[in-house]
Structures are given as C-alpha cells and as structure tokens.
Amino acid sequence: MIVIVDYGMGNLRSVQKGFEKVGFDARVTDDPAVVAQADKLVLPGVGAFRDCMDQLQRGGFVEPILRHVESGRPFLGICLGLQLLFTESEEFGHHKGLDIIPGRVVRFPGDIHNQGQVLKVPHMGWNQIDIRRTSPIFTGLKSGESVYFVHSYYVVPEDESVVAATADYGRTFCAAIWRDNVMATQFHPEKSQRVGLKILKNFGDL
Known part of the structure; x- marks a missing residue:
C-alpha cells in the first residue's frame, strides 16, 4: 500500500494521479493510523516550513513517519x-524539522547571477539534474534529464554522501537525496512528465 500523507499542505491529487498513471494505487489519508500501516510512504508539501511542521505535529503524523523510516520501509x-526531513530551516526564523537527515534548509540569495543576469527567486520551472548517485528512484535515468522545480529554499546536508542529484541555479544545490530507504526530491516528479513518471514508477516498484 502506497500512502500519501495529507496534512493539509500539498498537491496531493496530482501525486496520486501520477502513481495511477504508472499502474499503482496510492491512498491519500489524513489518518495517522493509516500512515503507520503504509508499505510505502510519500510526504509531499508546499508552503512554509514552520506551518507544515505545525500541521504534522497537530495531526499526529510525526511519530508514524519516524517509525516508518526506522522500519526500513x-x-x-x-x-x-x-526539506522537512532535515534538522532545521531558516525560513521565517529558525524552525526544527524531523531531523531524519542532519543538515539545514537555506534560502537562495536575492542577488544570484548566471552569466551576468540576476536570477529570480523562487527558482521556478524546468531545470536539468546531475545524478551523482543512482538512487533506486533514478533507475533508468541519466544526468541531463529535465525536471520541474518551484522553491525558494534548498537543503544543505551535513553529510554530502546523501546527495543523489544536484542542479544549478546560480550555484550548485542539492536536488535529491538518498539514504537507505529514504529518498526525496526538491523537484516535483508529478509535474515532471516522462522523467517524473519514471521516478514514481521506480518508487512503486520497490
């Protein structure tokens, strides 16, 4: 059972439809008991880091998520x-995350440049990724694939070995991580057409 956590912040239906397109049923739930029973767990999210953490805590999702990760599923x-997997974020102050992956979440500076042009923040639209490690979700994909991003903040892991892919937007930043059973992308697979559907299928096949 693939379970998508509904804590009130995220484009859940598009993620669910993505899995359905590649042949997998995915259940959207706001019930922590269902989250605890998931074979595979998906945590989407849009909005402010602090608000999302508050929603996870109020909804009773933090413990089931931590137990799921610890179980190896x-x-x-x-x-x-x-971003929520990391120790803390500097978005609107300093706020604690789930602390599954040591590191922090930082903002793109307002004066980043590329070939003399000032880049807008948020980083929004298609960009290429450089696959550094072949995470299970990247099976059958290669560096140079384009995926869809919408974000003003990016993660800085303490241990760079967890970085599975990077992208460039005035600087090189972490676009995906992989550690054991934990995989996560800064980009949106559900908006990334062929490449994104391949990522969702790879996850469903695990």
Missing part, C-alpha cells in the same frame, strides 16, 4: 517533503 519526500 520505502519513503519518498517531495519538495517541502524533502
């Missing part, structure tokens, strides 16, 4: 669902 974080 597959976990996929998407966009803010990647």
